[in-house]
């Protein structure tokens with residue numbers, strides 16, 4: 218489908234065979250067109266001319282073929298041919314210049330100064346072979362129990378200043394190509410074009426409202442039907458999670474009105490006034506909290522620490538969580554603003570305002586008289602899926618945070634898989650996040666949507682691929698489940714995939730910790746050269762550093778050994 222362009226010539230020749238009248242003799246055509254321009258009926262004739270040769274009127278005697286004579290048209294047709302050729306080569310030249318300008322516009326500078334120039338040219342070439350059919354506002358919305366989609370944001374000013382290239386192409390409403398720049402052994406540059414397919418793919422021109430229409434909006438009715446709806450924003454730091462969930466940023470100001478939180482709230486109030494829901498005597502309330510490390514904090518109560526408890530029936534309670542009744546959208550907007558300002562932020566190299574926590578905003582429906590739960594919509598702005606990006610500067614606290622985030626994201630993926638797999642064990646106890654959201658992963662009526670956010674820049678390509686693979690695994694499983702059922706084989710495949718994820722995650726942790734270890738070990742060693750250094754302090758610090766290193770490696774070793782065993786069993 219993508220490569221129709223390549224088939225144009227072939228198509229032309231086929232058309233010629235099937236409809237010979239379409240391919241007229243060029244000379245005749247030019248002659249006729251020159252005749253036409255001098256004839257008063259030329260416009261009319263051009264309008265009524267059909268591809269078929271007009272048959273002569275029945276009472277007109279057949280015309281004898283005109284003897285071919287030298288006429289001014291022959292010399293004019295030669296001239297016309299030349300003009301045609303000149304026009305053609307001018308068009309080609311203009312097209313080439315336009316293509317080059319497009320590349321220059323994209324990469325910003327002259328080829329000699331930009332290391333990505335050649336890659337940008339290759340991407341442009343690749344794109345010229347595609348047919349683009351992006352998502353349209355009017356496209357239908359498909360109802361899934363689990364929807365996985367991806368949103369690509371535009372290159373930001375910082376990336377443009379660094380002359381970074383856009384390496385993500387969105388040809389259709391559910392496909393995406395990532396052009397990973399690579400070098401062969403002889404240093405020749407090439408692109409590894411990796412294709413992905415999701416339920417929806419939103420390109421950089423899509424607004425929050427469009428993303429909402431295809432993702433969270435179809436889930437609103439779920440909570441009025443006694444179900445749990447959940448929408449996650451997943452992705453690298455700075456990829457656009459908060460922009461999508463909380464609202465678009467204008468400089469440092471955030472427009473909370475067009476975030477998915479507020480759009481859901483508006484629709485909930487709309488539903489509430491419509492039959493049959495207006496007769497159910499329902500009340501709406503909201504809560505907003507964050508999970509930072511292993512602890513949950515209430516964003517509507519000055520970040521009060523919350524306790525997460527599970528009773529004997531596996532019902533998880535967040536003890537002390539503020540749940541405020543709301544009567545209109547504006548009430549919810551106030552909570553969103555208040556809670557967003559309370560979140561735990563820090564500056565990273567990838568984002569000036571980076572969230573280090575998972576933020577969970579919940580809109581809850583209850584029966585007014587009994588306070589019985591009717592449905593709950595959980596909207597989650599996850600912490601950046603790579604917290605190793607600032608590794609050079611990272612301290613122990615940041616690394617522990619990173620490990621917690623990784624763990625919760627792995628558990629989250631497994632829980633969503635379990636929802637798709639109906640009846641599969643849901644490992645919700647693996648993290649606080651999944652524990653709190655347990656209700657979202659069980660029950661026929663639960664529906665989930667994951668929006669993976671990605672940056673288009675070449676500098677983020679590794680993180681982008683990680684994000685897409687994660688999202689792909691969630692969807693891949695959904696697709697497999699619906700077509701292949703619960704076979705033991707598919708279960709093994711899933712276990713293998715999940716272990717592979719863990720193995721890769723661990724290996725990244727080991728790499729990160731080696732960088733940290735090397736830096737700390739050098740500093741410690743240098744300190745021993747100072748006069749009067751304390752042998753004891755040195756030995757103690759050295760021992761602690763080694764201990765930390767051994768712990769990280771031991772975990773990775775156990776996982777690697779388990780995975781090897783599993784692969785050996787498979788073989």
Ligand SMILES: Nc1ncnc2c1ncn2[C@@H]1O[C@H](COP(=O)(O)OP(=O)(O)OP(=O)(O)O)[C@@H](O)[C@H]1O
Pocket residue numbers: 369370371373421452453454455456457458459460461465466467568570571572573599600601670
């Ligand atoms: N679709 C988009 N269009 C325009 N700008 C965007 C888009 N998505 C994100 N941005 C901009 O990119 C910057 C980073 O976005 P955002 O804060 O939402 O990232 P994030 O994924 O939440 O990062 P973190 O995990 O660090 O909190 C913001 O300035 C935001 O305005």
